[in-house]
Amino acid sequence: MTTQQSAIYYPAGEIEEFLPQIGRVVEIKDHELAVFRTSDGTIFAAENRNPHPKGGPLAEGIVSGYYLYDPLYDWKIDLNTGLVQAPDQGQVQMYSVKIENGQVWIAL
Amino acid sequence: MNGNKEKLVIIGNGMAGISTVEQILKLSSRFDITVFGTEPYPNYNRIMLSYVLEGSKTIDDIVLNDLHWYEDYGITLHTGTTITRIESETREVVTAEGLRFPYDKVIIATGSSSFILPVPGHDKQGVVGFRDIADCNVMLEAAKQYKKAAVIGGGLLGLEAAKGLVQLGMEVTVVHLMQDLMERQLDPQASAMLKTELERQGIRFKMGAQTAELLGGERVEGIRFADDSVLNTDFVVMAVGIKPNTGVARESGLEVNRGIVVDDYMQTSLNNVYSVGECTEHRGVCYGLVAPLFEQGMILAKHICGVDTAPYEGSVVSTKLKISGVDVFSTGEFIDSPEHTIISHKDDWKRTYKKILLRDNIMVGAVLFGDITDSAELQKLIKQQAEMTDELYASLMGTGCGGHKKATSVETMAEDEIVCGCNGVTKGTIVDAITNEGLTSVDEIKACTGATRSCGGCKPVVEQILQYVLGDNFTAGAKQGICACTSLSRDEIVAEIRQKGLQTTKEVMHVLGWNQPEGCSKCRPAINYYLGMIAPDTHVDEKESRFVNERMNANIQKDGTYTVVPRMYGGVTTPEDLKRIADISVKYDVKAVKVTGGQRLDLIGVKKEDLPKVWAELDMPSGYAYAKSLRTVKTCVGSQFCRFGTQDSMAMGALLERKFERLDLPAKFKYAVNGCPRNCAESCTKDIGIVGNDGGWEIFIGGNGGIKARLADSLCKVKTDEELVELCGAIMQHYRETANYLERTSEWVERVGLEQIRAVVVEDVKERKALMERIEFALEQVEDPWKKALRNEEGQNKLFQGIEVSARP
Numbered sequence: 001m002t003t004q005q006s007a008i009y010y011p012a013g014e015i016e017e018f019l020p021q022i023g024r025v026v027e028i029k030d031h032e033l034a035v036f037r038t039s040d041g042t043i044f045a046a047e048n049r050n051p052h053p054k055g056g057p058l059a060e061g062i063v064s065g066y067y068l069y070d071p072l073y074d075w076k077i078d079l080n081t082g083l084v085q086a087p088d089q090g091q092v093q094m095y096s097v098k099i100e101n102g103q104v105w106i107a108l
Numbered sequence: 109m110n111g112n113k114e115k116l117v118i119i120g121n122g123m124a125g126i127s128t129v130e131q132i133l134k135l136s137s138r139f140d141i142t143v144f145g146t147e148p149y150p151n152y153n154r155i156m157l158s159y160v161l162e163g164s165k166t167i168d169d170i171v172l173n174d175l176h177w178y179e180d181y182g183i184t185l186h187t188g189t190t191i192t193r194i195e196s197e198t199r200e201v202v203t204a205e206g207l208r209f210p211y212d213k214v215i216i217a218t219g220s221s222s223f224i225l226p227v228p229g230h231d232k233q234g235v236v237g238f239r240d241i242a243d244c245n246v247m248l249e250a251a252k253q254y255k256k257a258a259v260i261g262g263g264l265l266g267l268e269a270a271k272g273l274v275q276l277g278m279e280v281t282v283v284h285l286m287q288d289l290m291e292r293q294l295d296p297q298a299s300a301m302l303k304t305e306l307e308r309q310g311i312r313f314k315m316g317a318q319t320a321e322l323l324g325g326e327r328v329e330g331i332r333f334a335d336d337s338v339l340n341t342d343f344v345v346m347a348v349g350i351k352p353n354t355g356v357a358r359e360s361g362l363e364v365n366r367g368i369v370v371d372d373y374m375q376t377s378l379n380n381v382y383s384v385g386e387c388t389e390h391r392g393v394c395y396g397l398v399a400p401l402f403e404q405g406m407i408l409a410k411h412i413c414g415v416d417t418a419p420y421e422g423s424v425v426s427t428k429l430k431i432s433g434v435d436v437f438s439t440g441e442f443i444d445s446p447e448h449t450i451i452s453h454k455d456d457w458k459r460t461y462k463k464i465l466l467r468d469n470i471m472v473g474a475v476l477f478g479d480i481t482d483s484a485e486l487q488k489l490i491k492q493q494a495e496m497t498d499e500l501y502a503s504l505m506g507t508g509c510g511g512h513k514k515a516t517s518v519e520t521m522a523e524d525e526i527v528c529g530c531n532g533v534t535k536g537t538i539v540d541a542i543t544n545e546g547l548t549s550v551d552e553i554k555a556c557t558g559a560t561r562s563c564g565g566c567k568p569v570v571e572q573i574l575q576y577v578l579g580d581n582f583t584a585g586a587k588q589g590i591c592a593c594t595s596l597s598r599d600e601i602v603a604e605i606r607q608k609g610l611q612t613t614k615e616v617m618h619v620l621g622w623n624q625p626e627g628c629s630k631c632r633p634a635i636n637y638y639l640g641m642i643a644p645d646t647h648v649d650e651k652e653s654r655f656v657n658e659r660m661n662a663n664i665q666k667d668g669t670y671t672v673v674p675r676m677y678g679g680v681t682t683p684e685d686l687k688r689i690a691d692i693s694v695k696y697d698v699k700a701v702k703v704t705g706g707q708r709l710d711l712i713g714v715k716k717e718d719l720p721k722v723w724a725e726l727d728m729p730s731g732y733a734y735a736k737s738l739r740t741v742k743t744c745v746g747s748q749f750c751r752f753g754t755q756d757s758m759a760m761g762a763l764l765e766r767k768f769e770r771l772d773l774p775a776k777f778k779y780a781v782n783g784c785p786r787n788c789a790e791s792c793t794k795d796i797g798i799v800g801n802d803g804g805w806e807i808f809i810g811g812n813g814g815i816k817a818r819l820a821d822s823l824c825k826v827k828t829d830e831e832l833v834e835l836c837g838a839i840m841q842h843y844r845e846t847a848n849y850l851e852r853t854s855e856w857v858e859r860v861g862l863e864q865i866r867a868v869v870v871e872d873v874k875e876r877k878a879l880m881e882r883i884e885f886a887l888e889q890v891e892d893p894w895k896k897a898l899r900n901e902e903g904q905n906k907l908f909q910g911i912e913v914s915a916r917p
Contacts, residue, residue: 010913017906021626021652022659025716025910035911039626041176057668060656062629069629071656071664074561076628087558106913 007096007107015102018043023059023068028108033095034059035106036079038066043097044079045106051075051090058092113140116412117201117211119191119356121145123154124385124401125217126173131409133181134611134646138413142184142209144191144201147240150175153618154219155398157244158430161272167241169625172618193359196378213380213412216368218353220386220396224346225260229322235344238269247345251276254342258282258331260319262289264429266347267306271431273345274310281312281339283319283331285348293427293438297454298461298477305434305459314339350396352387367394372419374408384408390422397425398619402608424491428483430621437480440473440490441465448472451496453505464504469496481597488603518572527573528559528566535573542577550574551592590848591630593622598848602638611639611646613653629655634849637736640772641844644886651907657734660907661893662719665712669699670719672711673733674726675769678743678761678781679707685728692725704733705813706740706778720904723894730894732769736850738777741765742790746783746800753783755800760829761789764798764836770890771883773840774847774856792819795853796836801825805832809839809865810857818854821862824870838869838876841883 012026018037025048026033034048034057044066050056052073060071067085068077076085082092096107116132116139118125129141145151151173159165178185190204200208222237224230234254236246250257251273259270262284273280282289288299289306303313318334322344330340352367363369363377367389374382374390385401386394395401400423410417426439442465444450452463460478464471464486471494474486482504494500521527523536541547541556550570554560560567589595594617596604601620610616613635617627627635632653640647651659662670674689689709693701699713708731714722723730732739741764744750746757761781780789781798791797793813797820799806804827811820823839826832842865847856857865869876897904 012913013911017911019652019903019906022907024906026913027910028913039176040174054666056666060660060664060668062632062655063652064624064626064628064632067624067628072666074629087556 009096009098009105009107012045012104012106015041015043015099015104018104021063023061023063025057025059026106028106031108033106034061035097035104036063036068038063038079042066043099043104045095045097046077046079046082047093047095049092051077051084051092052088114138114212115210116141117191117209117214118143118217119194119201119214120217120219120385120387121147121149121151121185121187122217122219122385123151123172123398124219124387124405125215126151127402128215128217128384128405128409129183130173130611130615131406132413134648135409135415136413139213141181142186143178144186144189144203146188146190147242148188149241150178150185150187152241154240155430156621157238157241158268158272159621160241160244161247161269162275162431163272164623167244191356193356194362194378194381196360196381199380211380214382215408215412216357216376216381216383216387217385218356218387220350220352220394222346223349223351225319225348227319227321229324229328230346232322232324233327234324234342235322235328235346238265238345238347239350247273247343248276250343251278255279256281256341257343257345258339258341259345259347260331261347261349262286262313262315263292263347263349264290264427265350266345267302267311268430269345269347270311271306271309273343278343279312280310281314281341282306283314283317283333283339285316285318287316289313290427290429290436293442294436294477295442295444295463295475297452297463298436298438298475301459301461301477302429302434302436306431309431309433350386352389352394354387357383357387365389365392372407372421373411373417374404374420375411382408382412390420393422395423395425397427399423399425399608402610402619406609424487426483426487428480435476435478435480437476437483437486438474439483439487440471441467442473442475451501451505462505464496466496470494471496483600485599485603487607491607518569518576527569528557528561533557533559538570538573539577542574548574548578555592590634591628593617593624593627593631594620596620598634598638601635602642605635605638605642611643612648613639613650627653633658637772637774637849641886644889658736660716660719661730661734661897662714663734669713669715671733672714672719672722672726673704673708673731674728675731675765676708677765678741678758680743680758680762681709688726688728692722695725696722704740707742708733708740717909719908720898724898729769729892736773736775736777737771738765738768738773738779741779741781742794743781744783744786744788746781750783752786753800754802755783755805757781757783757789757798757800760798760800760832763829764833767833768836768840768883768887770892771840771844771887773844774849775852777840777853779836793817794820796839798832798836803827805829807832807835807839810853810862812852812854814852816852816854818858821857823862823866834876834880835869837883838879839865841879841886842869844883844886845879 010028018024020037023034023036026035032048034046036044048057048059050070056072062069066079075088082094084090098105121143153170153172156170191201192204193202200210202208222239236243257273257278257280259266260283262282270280270282288296289303320334321332322328323330328344330338332338354364354368357364357368368383370383370388370390374384376383384404403423407417407420424440429436449466454461463475465473471490521535525535527535537557560570590598616635636650636653656664693711696718698711702710704710741761743757743761747753777795779796780791780794782789783800791799791808793811797808806825807823808820809823812818
């Protein structure tokens with residue numbers, strides 16, 4: 001798991017702005033993130049870049065539990081760690097998230 | 109809360125109460141709902157407790173509705189709160205602490221609890237029932253400290269508890285009063301086979317044993333039986349049966365026999381008080397299984413919301429034992445009696461047993477052991493009270509002379525030949541994986557090598573390789589489900605959805621025991637499709653269970669931009685439309701405009717956030733170039749302009765496209781319509797290909813020009829346009845109802861057989877009309893997705909727009 005050092009939290013909107021199990025792109029400074037709200041209300045923020053060699057976005061994948069199936073190549077990605085599940089390999093950069101009073105904060 | 113709403117109180121936060129609430133929420137928002145539960149948890153799936161005990165699931169895995177769900181629907185949930193009575197004069201329910209809550213309507217769904225044998229010593233420490241999470245936790249704790257366990261009761265629950273305790277490392281003896289296990293669900297034959305199998309798995313049995321006393325000091329130390337023999341044990345699970353929880357009903361003066369007495373609409377003897385699930389007694393029967401509570405809940409929900417409903421007339425119950433590796437199933441009447449005709453087959457070598465019971469040639473019950481593949485089919489037939497026929501007999505019992513498997517060409521295939529073109533997997537890699545890793549299924553090969561995981565076109569070849577490498581061991585492989593999340597086949601799932609009236613993918617996955625609770629990218633879209641196919645009028649499409657293309661109504665490209673394809677009925681457009689397409693392409697800076705293989709225009713490279721604007725400005729119907737739906741109808745110019753044309757193919761193409769567009773199908777679907785047998789629109793490679801001739805049309809089906817090229821088969825000839833449209837509709841509906849999700853017609857025709865399709869849609873006129881009626885009904889529900897998205901501005905924002913955060917933290 002990649003952890004952020006000296007992270008600064010940015011407000012990324014109300015939790016209601018994220019549809020359950022449907023990703024949304026959030027741009028913070030120069031970073032493009034794919035933000036997912038799982039069915040239990042947990043929010044995950046990933047770099048919106050497919051770890052597949054051909055790249056592409058992640059935000060449009062299918063969310064199941066804490067896993068993401070990427071929209072282009074159907075790779076299975078663990079949202080807790082960003083790790084791509086076997087037989088494929090790779091890791092997505094994940095960012096820390098906290099929720100306070102319905103407000104989503106993402107750390108860069 | 110909202111004072112205008114009727115106050116609906118649910119007593120009991122279990123599966124029956126909450127599934128009724130889920131049904132009510134679908135029908136009406138007129139209730140302000142409050143739920144009281146004695147347990148300190150949100151609603152969970154009690155039938156999966158066995159898996160928690162067995163260790164294959166955690167308690168979190170079996171939660172059906174988490175706290176967010178209650179919040180989302182504005183339901184007030186009181187956990188850890190017991191209602192003791194209902195006061196009808198003041199219309200209030202009263203809690204154990206004496207708090208009062210007003211109601212307009214009440215549903216009692218208190219379920220049932222373990223029946224504890226009233227023998228001396230039953231209240232000692234270390235004696236539990238097996239009913240809820242608390243019991244489950246006690247058992248998990250006991251296994252850490254103690255060695256020997258006894259389970260009193262050799263029924264479904266007792267055996268599942270015993271298996272769980274064995275799994276936890278305990279030495280387990282099942283004590284049973286009768287000579288046969290599960291005697292209420294199995295006949296003596298199946299019961300004996302089950303006992304042998306469980307002994308093999310390490311469970312001991314003491315049969316014909318009547319418990320007289322539990323021995324020990326404060327904590328249980330042994331069981332003394334009626335014949336004075338003694339079994340030493342550190343822990344006792346009572347699983348001798350359940351008793352309906354009727355306390356609150358009795359306190360409130362309701363009519364109670366064994367359970368709370370209800371009529372065919374789940375109404376109790378008190379006005380505005382209803383009861384559902386295991387606590388009820390309907391026509392003298394108390395059910396202890398899950399299927400009836402769904403059926404009861406659905407009827408109650410409709411009744412309470414004022415929606416017309418047929419009365420509840422009781423359920424045909426079926427039983428499945430949830431112990432891994434032991435497949436047992438029974439349904440309907442299963443104990444032989446003289447009025448039954450019995451069809452049975454017992455195979456001691458394969459350790460399988462199958463029995464079907466007939467009364468006056470009507471199927472009334474069945475028992476399966478070892479192989480329960482036919483369970484869904486049998487359940488359906490018995491529910492329908494089907495008559496046994498030669499065909500049914502042959503399909504259920506086999507004809508006894510299985511033909512030889514087809515010779516395959518994989519033997520001669522070179523080792524370095526690529527089998528999976530998407531992921532570059534060779535035959536050699538697959539063969540190595542099978543031999544070195546000991547793989548036995550396509551799914552394992554997929555997980556290990558990546559073969560079949562993208563387009564799936566190579567799956568048949570992979571299957572053949574598997575078969576070839578494993579030889580006779582091939583069938584020994586585990587039963588294949590539709591994906592790694594389940595072992596159920598497509599047909600079993602569809603049958604369960606129909607029978608249990610399941611309505612969401614989540615419900616399907618919970619009720620049918622998915623091993624990944626929210627499914628995967630393979631099964632979620634498939635289940636969403638099956639639900640919509642079965643109930644086109646009430647199914648709420650789940651955007652989150654759609655592939656990105658279908659969710660966005662546009663085709664994603666590898667860089668994350670999209671392709672927009674407007675409809676062009678029959679491949680015909682106008683100069684005005686062309687002009688608009690050109691203007692918009694310039695305005696939104698599309699990267700390419702391309703003519704597709706189906707005679708339409710691709711606008712490639714539209715940004716996601718621009719999609720709604722492009723649709724609005726085009727003001728044309730969606731071409732569904734992204735969907736599992738009717739894509740294009742390719743046409744020649746036909747009799748309008750062609751000197752050879754005998755039929756107006758352009759008009760017929762446009763007519764068919766307008767009629768059948770938008771409907772969800774198992775896979776993408778293409779038509780071609782030709783004005784004459786010269787076949788310029790290439791009917792031979794389309795799902796439905798139509799060729800005009802002098803006296804009418806000839807219909808071809810199952811053609812494919814794609815990954816698995818196949819020439820279409822001639823299905824039939826028709827004389828009139830009306831017959832043509834009717835046959836096309838019947839073919840499409842038959843395909844909708846019987847194909848696997850993502851199965852193209854080329855595969856479907858080969859799997860189902862051209863003759864079968866012809867028999868259904870061409871020869872059986874009655875069925876053809878019925879199919880046409882069903883597709884017409886489904887077509888009434890469709891709507892253009894672009895227009896729909898444009899109307900819903902808020903949803904549109906969340907779906908298509910990103911969020912930009914200013915750099916200020």
